Amino acid sequence: MGGGSGPSGGRKIVSEINLTPLIDTLLVLLIVFMVTAPAISRTVGVRLPKAKSSTAPRVPSPSAEIDFLTVGLKPDGGVVVGTQEYSLDEFFEQFPGHVKDRELEKIFLQADRTVQYAQLVKVMVYLRDQGHENIGLVFEEK
Numbered sequence: 001m002g003g004g005s006g007p008s009g010g011r012k013i014v015s016e017i018n019l020t021p022l023i024d025t026l027l028v029l030l031i032v033f034m035v036t037a038p039a040i041s042r043t044v045g046v047r048l049p050k051a052k053s054s055t056a057p058r059v060p061s062p063s064a065e066i067d068f069l070t071v072g073l074k075p076d077g078g079v080v081v082g083t084q085e086y087s088l089d090e091f092f093e094q095f096p097g098h099v100k101d102r103e104l105e106k107i108f109l110q111a112d113r114t115v116q117y118a119q120l121v122k123v124m125v126y127l128r129d130q131g132h133e134n135i136g137l138v139f140e141e142k
Helices: 019-041 088-099 117-129
Strands: 068-073 079-081 084-086 106-111 135-137
Touching: 068 117, 079 088, 084 088, 088 117, 106 117, 117 135
Parallel strands: 068 106, 106 135
Antiparallel strands: 068 079, 079 084
């Protein structure tokens, strides 16, 4: 009759792990983490205020072609630029170094809902005095 490769003519049992599905799964996970990692690094630990309007400005994805900067205001008075946190006075000293040699099209200001209005205005006035006219306030839609 034909066919089998074993001594009794049956199929031979392979006792090895098939690595192809495992490698495929690992590569898919790697791609997922590579895509989501830049988005995670751009988030600032603030609770944004909610607005009833549906015209909330959208912070572009890191792969967007515009150059932007996200500045976060924390409830304890701290200011977050990128991954670095500063006091308000340190921010005023260090900010020019963050934008040196960059042509920013937009600055997104993310203020925690408990941040005092005076601090928000102080940062906005400072950014405008530095020549940045295109400042967007980020909030969550209700």
